Amino acid sequence: MSEYLGIIVIVIVVALLAIGGMFFLYRPGRKAVPPPVEAPEVKPAPEPEAERAQPEEEGTTTTVPPPVKPAETIIKKPEVEVPPPSAGRMVRLRSRLARSQSALGKGLLELLSRDRLDDEVWDEIEESLITADVGISPTQTMVEELRTKVKVLGTRTPDEVRGLLREELLKQIDPELDRTLQVGKHGERPAIVLVVGVNGTGKTTTTGKLARSLVGDGKKVVLGAADTFRAAAADQLQTWGERVGAEVVRGPEGGDPASVAFDAAAKGIEDKVDVVIVDTAGRLHTKTGLMDELGKVKRVIEKKGTVDEVLLVLDATTGQNGMRQAQVFAEVVNITGIALTKLDGTAKGGIVISVQRELGVPVKLVGLGEGPDDLAPFDPEVFVDAILGD
Numbered sequence: 015m016s017e018y019l020g021i022i023v024i025v026i027v028v029a030l031l032a033i034g035g036m037f038f039l040y041r042p043g044r045k046a047v048p049p050p051v052e053a054p055e056v057k058p059a060p061e062p063e064a065e066r067a068q069p070e071e072e073g074t075t076t077t078v079p080p081p082v083k084p085a086e087t088i089i090k091k092p093e094v095e096v097p098p099p100s101a102g103r104m105v106r107l108r109s110r111l112a113r114s115q116s117a118l119g120k121g122l123l124e125l126l127s128r129d130r131l132d133d134e135v136w137d138e139i140e141e142s143l144i145t146a147d148v149g150i151s152p153t154q155t156m157v158e159e160l161r162t163k164v165k166v167l168g169t170r171t172p173d174e175v176r177g178l179l180r181e182e183l184l185k186q187i188d189p190e191l192d193r194t195l196q197v198g199k200h201g202e203r204p205a206i207v208l209v210v211g212v213n214g215t216g217k218t219t220t221t222g223k224l225a226r227s228l229v230g231d232g233k234k235v236v237l238g239a240a241d242t243f244r245a246a247a248a249d250q251l252q253t254w255g256e257r258v259g260a261e262v263v264r265g266p267e268g269g270d271p272a273s274v275a276f277d278a279a280a281k282g283i284e285d286k287v288d289v290v291i292v293d294t295a296g297r298l299h300t301k302t303g304l305m306d307e308l309g310k311v312k313r314v315i316e317k318k319g320t321v322d323e324v325l326l327v328l329d330a331t332t333g334q335n336g337m338r339q340a341q342v343f344a345e346v347v348n349i350t351g352i353a354l355t356k357l358d359g360t361a362k363g364g365i366v367i368s369v370q371r372e373l374g375v376p377v378k379l380v381g382l383g384e385g386p387d388d389l390a391p392f393d394p395e396v397f398v399d400a401i402l403g404d
Contacts, residue, residue, distance in 0.1 A: 094259040097230035103390035104397075107382040110358040111400040118146045118363060119179075119402040126175045131164060147333045148186070148364030152371055156182045180398055186367045189394040191376040196322040196350070197228060197289045203319050204236070204282040206290045208275075208312060210347060211327035212339055213296030216355040216381060218247045220327045221293040222254025223389035224353075224379070228289055229258040230387075236285065238278025238292035239264035240271040240311060251293055257386075261285070271295060271307065272314040279318035290319075305346045312347050324349050325378070330357045330365050337365075337372055344373055351378035353389075358382040363401055366392075 104111075125139050136157060143153040163178055164170060170178075197205045207224070211217040218241065225235045237255050239262055241247035248264045255262040263278040275292045282290035294311055295304070315321055326349045328336040343349060352369055357380045366377050377392045 095226075095257050097226045097258060098387055099230045099232075100227045100391055101231075103227075103387065104380070104382070104393045107358075107388060107390055108396055108400045110382050110388075111363075111397065112403060118142065122179055123172070123175055123402065126160070126164070126179060127170065127172060131161075136161060143364060145362065146364035147362040147368055149368035149371060152186050152364075152367050156186060159185075176402055180402055183367075183398045183401070184394055186371075187394045187398065188370065188376075191370070193351070193376045193378045193392055195378060195391070197233065198322075199288055200320060202283070202286060204279075204287050204290050205322045206279060206282070206292065206315060206319050207323040207325060208292050208294065208315065208321050208347070209325050209327060209353075210294050210308060210343055210349075211296060215296070215327045215329040215332075215336075217296055217327040218250050218293050220325075220353050220355060220379070220381065220389060221291055222251060223381070223386060224325075225254060225260050225291055226258050226386055227389060228291075229260060233288035234285075235260040236278055236282040236287050236290045237262045238275050238290060240274040240278070240292050241295040242267060242269045242271050242274060243295050247293065247295075272311045275311050275315050276318060279315050283318065305342065308343075309346050323351060325351050325353050327353045327355060328365075328369065330354045330362075330380075333362065333365060337369060340369055340373055344375075349373060349375055351375055353377075353379040353381070354392075355381035358388075363397070366397065 121142050122139060125135055125142070128135055139160070140153055140157050143156060144150060148156070159182055160178060167174060167178075195207075197207065199205060209217055209221045209224070221237065225237055228235050235258075237251055237260050239248035239251045241251075242265055245267045248262075248267075252262045252264070254260075261281065263274060263281050265274040265277070271294060275294075278290055278292055292311070292315065294308060312321055312324070324347050326340055326343050328340060330336070332339075340349070340352070352373070352375060354366065354369075354377055357363065370376055380390055380392050380397075382388050382390055
């Protein structure tokens, strides 16, 4: 009996404990505790492609490449050109000369071919020559010679008239004059060419074209930008030099032109080049001080070497005004040759005759276009044939 009583007591105790636990768990006013919330998984940011480490192979070490630097701006110099040689240039450019000068030749041929050549016709011939800038004195000489020969011949076929006129024009231009450019070296010293002329004649362009022509003939050239009063002139010459691989010596804007010319001559000697070409300022021929400075440039250059050529650049379209310019320059420096520019345009070819007669120096170069290779050595026979036509 006592055993059953013990069991009953144990059951009652367990039941009481169970009821008490339930009472504390579900008593009023107690909020239910929600289950814990797990934090979301944060993924690491992707690495840059250049820095992402690659799987290491056995025995190797992974190296992260350095960051790429931004591309630098590269200024590309113009490619050095190979100019054609100077020989035969005037023959190639003859058609341009013929187009601009044929009116003179055709007019003279027409007048000389008339059935009756009276004083009125000869006056027309004389006027045509003077209008073409031949000059008064050379014109009178030509007309007298032509009148005498026509009287002797009596009859005049077109071929005879053309032959007469060609002979007289050549005589006045004088094909016997030495038109060779003096650009030969003196042992180890280069030849020096001084280019002079007033503003607007194409002096700097002629200097660049001459350098190009000499490079085409296989010579090494240094250019001196002694026109320090005009920055554009030095820049222009720099461009010409870079195109053909000729070094350009220049100074500060407004600097001493004689100093630049001296440095150019010194550079030519140092580099053992063949020719040094010095471009001077386009001085107004009416300003005595500037002309004196031009003489100073020449004297300073001669401290380093001999000035072999002094080329006076004349605009062929200026006519007799160009003649006055030529005379003033001739008084300051010893001009050895003339470079006539713009002879392919509205120029009157007779200036070739008049400028040579007045200065006693030959026309050595002519500009027959705006292209880089349109400067040609003057050939009297090609010139006259272009005027008269075929």
